[in-house]
Amino acid sequence: MSELRFDGKVAIVTGAGGGLGKAYASLLAARGAKLLVNDLGGNFQGQGQDVSYAEAAARDIRDAGGIAEANGDSVATSAGVEAIVQDALKRWGRVDILVNNAGIVSASGTLATVTDEEWEKDMAVSASGTFYLCRAVWEGMLERDFGRIVNISSGSWFGMGSAVPYPAAKGAVWAMTRALAAATNALGKNVKINAIMPIAGSRMTQLMGPEIHGLMERDFPARAVAPVVAMLAHESAPCNGEMFTAGGGGYTRVFAGVTQGYRATDKDWTPETALAQFDKVMDTSGFRIPEGSMDEAALYTSDVPWEAFKA
Ligand code: NAD
Numbered sequence: 617m618s619e620l621r622f623d624g625k626v627a628i629v630t631g632a633g634g635g636l637g638k639a640y641a642s643l644l645a646a647r648g649a650k651l652l653v654n655d656l657g658g659n660f661q662g663q664g665q666d667v668s669y670a671e672a673a674a675r676d677i678r679d680a681g682g683i684a685e686a687n688g689d690s691v692a693t694s695a696g697v698e699a700i701v702q703d704a705l706k707r708w709g710r711v712d713i714l715v716n717n718a719g720i721v722s723a724s725g726t727l728a729t730v731t732d733e734e735w736e737k738d739m740a741v742s743a744s745g746t747f748y749l750c751r752a753v754w755e756g757m758l759e760r761d762f763g764r765i766v767n768i769s770s771g772s773w774f775g776m777g778s779a780v781p782y783p784a785a786k787g788a789v790w791a792m793t794r795a796l797a798a799a800t801n802a803l804g805k806n807v808k809i810n811a812i813m814p815i816a817g818s819r820m821t822q823l824m825g826p827e828i829h830g831l832m833e834r835d836f837p838a839r840a841v842a843p844v845v846a847m848l849a850h851e852s853a854p855c856n857g858e859m860f861t862a863g864g865g866g867y868t869r870v871f872a873g874v875t876q877g878y879r880a881t882d883k884d885w886t887p888e889t890a891l892a893q894f895d896k897v898m899d900t901s902g903f904r905i906p907e908g909s910m911d912e913a914a915l916y917t918s919d920v921p922w923e924a925f926k927a
Contacts, residue, residue, distance in 0.1 A: 619647070620647065620846060620847065620850045620852065621647050621648050622644055622647045622648045622649035622713070622846075622849070622850065623647075623648035623649075624648065624650075625644075625648070625649045625650070625712040625713055626649070626650050626652075626704060626708040626709070626710055626711050626712050626713070627641070627644050627649040627650065627651050627652070627711075627712065627713035627714070627715065627849065628651075628652045628654060628700065628701070628704050628711055628713070628714050628715070628749070628753075629641040629644070629651065629652070629653060629654065629715040629717055630654045630655070630691050630700070630715065630716055630717050630718035630745065630749065631654065631655055631656075631691075631717045631718030631719060632651075632653045632654060632655055632670065632673055632715075632717060633653065633655030633657055633669035633670045633672070633673045634655070634669065634673065634818075634819065635816070635818035635819060635820065635838055636717060636768070636814055636816055636818060636838045636841055636842075637655070637715070637717040637718070638653075638673045638676075638838070639816075639837075639838035639839045639841065639842040640715050640717060640766075640841075640842050640845045640846070641653050641673065641677060641684065641715075642676070642677055642680070642682070642842070643839075643842040643843070643845075643846050644713065644715075644846060644849065645677045645680070645682030645683060645684055646680065646681075646682055647846065649682075649683075649712075649713065650683040650684075650707075650708050651674070651677060651682065651683065651684040651685070652684075652685055652686075652687050652700070652703060652704040652707070653670050653673045653674040653677065653684050653685065653686050653687065654670060654686075654687040654688075654689065654691070654700050654718070655667075655669050655670035655673065655686075655687075655688065655718070656688060656689070656690045656691075656692075656718070657669035657670060657688060658720075660720060660721060660819050660820045660822070660823075661720055661721065661722050661724075662692075662720035662722050662737050662741060665688070665690075666688075667686065667688030669688075670686035670687060670688050671686040671688075673686070674686040685703075685707060687699075687700050687703045687704075689703070690745075691716075691718045691741060691745030691746075691748065691749060692737075692740040692741050692744060692745055693740075693744075693748075694748045696748075697745070697748035697749050697752050698752060700749070700752075701749070701752040701753060710756055710760065711753045711756060711757070711763075712757075712760075712762060712763060712764065713763075713764045713765075713766075713849045714749055714750070714753050714763075714764075714765045714766070715765075715766045715768070715845060715849065716745065716746040716749055716750070716765065716766070716767045716768055716789070717768045718741055718742075718745055719741055719742050719768060719770075719786075719820075720737065720738065720741045720742075721738070721779075721782050721820060721823060722734045722737035722738045722741075722781065722782075723735065723737075723738055723779065723780070723781040723782065724779075724823075725778075726778040727778065727780050730780060730781060734781060735780075735781045737781075738781035738782050738784075738785045739781065739784070739785045739788070741785070742782070742785035742786055742788070742789055743784075743785045743788035743789060743792075746767055746788075746789050746792060747792060750765060750767075750792070750796060750809070753765070754807075757805075757807045758800075758803065758805050758807060761805055761806050761807075762806050762807065762851070763805075763806075763807035763808070764807075764808055764809075764848065764849045764850065764851070764853055765796070765807075765808070765809040765810075766809075766810055766811070766812065766845050766848045766849050767789050767790075767792065767793045767809065767810070767811040767812075768789070768811070768812060768814060769786045769787075769789040769790045769793070769811045769812065769813050769859060770782070770783070770786035770789075770813050770814075771813045771815065771861065772786050773786050773787035773790065786813075789811060790811055790859055793809050793810065793811040793857060793859065794857050794908075796809040796857075797809045797810075797856040797857025797858075798857065798907075798908045800856065801856060801857070801907075808848075808853050808855070808856040809856065809857065810848045810853065810855060810856065810857065810858050810859070810860070811858070811859045811860075812841070812844055812845060812848070812859065812860050812861070812862045812867075813859065813860070813861045813862070813870060814841045814861075814862050814863055815832075815836050815841070815861065815862070815863025815864065816832065816836045816837060816838045816840065816841050816863055817829060817830075817831075817832030817833030817834070817835075817836050817837065817838070818832075818833075818838060821833075835864055836863045836864045840862075840863060840864055840865045841862045841863055844860060844862040844867045845862070848860075858871075859871070871905050872905070873900075873903040873904060873905045873906075874903060874904055874905075874906060874912060874915060875897060875898065875899060875900055875902070875903050876896075876899070876901070876902045876903070876904075877896070877897050877915075878893035878896050878897050
């Protein structure tokens with residue numbers, strides 16, 4: 617297979633001053649992309665701001681022979697995102713690739729103790745930031761009939777101890793990925809939006825304590841996630857609306873499916889029947905993966921012309 621190259625492509629990677637984002641930006645740049653390295657430069661809880669973090673990463677990429685410029689605006693407001701996208705447009709005229717990587721873990725308490733501010737900060741960076749950036753590059757990508765967006769979700773939405781805001785924000789990223797992919801499919805455009813749930817040692821994994829953090833840094837380096845992001849950012853990306861775990865030098869598909877379930881065939885449709893059929897409903901053999909909500913609705917009945925609602 618020939619090398620996947622990005623020559624001439626313009627890419628924005630958010631939160632790319634260090635950790636995973638820097639690994640993604642470095643790989644794309646090493647293969648020819650022009651990189652806008654965005655990073656607010658705060659700590660992993662979203663406190664502080666320092667543009668020198670993004671500048672140092674951009675300098676490292678240039679020192680390695682790549683093309684990269686730094687940007688220190690925040691993804692957490694639409695004004696900040698407008699400034700990020702305008703920065704790329706002024707320098708290079710378009711955005712071909714967007715990697716929505718910026719993220720924080722603001723809340724550390726349980727549901728009872730988490731504050732409004734912590735909830736809003738986690739949602740603002742991961743969920744709103746991803747939304748604002750997708751919206752800001754959307755029209756240009758549709759007009760040129762080319763775009764690749766890689767959203768960074770997280771395995772936390774499978775459950776992460778007693779934490780709620782961060783998993784909720786990362787779940788929103790996954791749902792947004794599906795919704796945007798359905799939109800480009802409906803429009804027949806070559807704009808593909810996929811997502812990953814990375815696993816890598818980074819300053820964020822310090823939250824897990826020194827032992828796990830040390831093992832993560834040793835066995836799950838950030839550079840081992842980057843090939844999956846690059847593959848999804850490439851023009852030959854083979855999918856739209858998919859999610860993958862990626863870490864330690866491998867990747868797996870993550871999907872939401874529905875089971876065969878149970879359909880009442882007579883008027884005996886009661887809470888007791890629902891309870892009696894529980895095991896059958898939980899049985900995953902013969903599951904299906906709906907392409908969209910209308911596809912999912914069609915599992916119930918084909919009497920309604922669900923297709924008409926797809927566009
Ligand atoms: P990290 O803290 O090194 O990277 C996050 C980056 O985002 C930081 O450089 C930070 O300055 C930047 N950032 C934060 N708020 C920002 C804002 N408002 N605007 C612009 N930049 C901002 O941690 P990481 O592990 O490299 O995380 C990268 C992404 O991967 C995050 O979205 C994180 O939630 C996600 N993730 C990481 C893991 C893991 O195992 N490390 C697991 C699941 C998800």
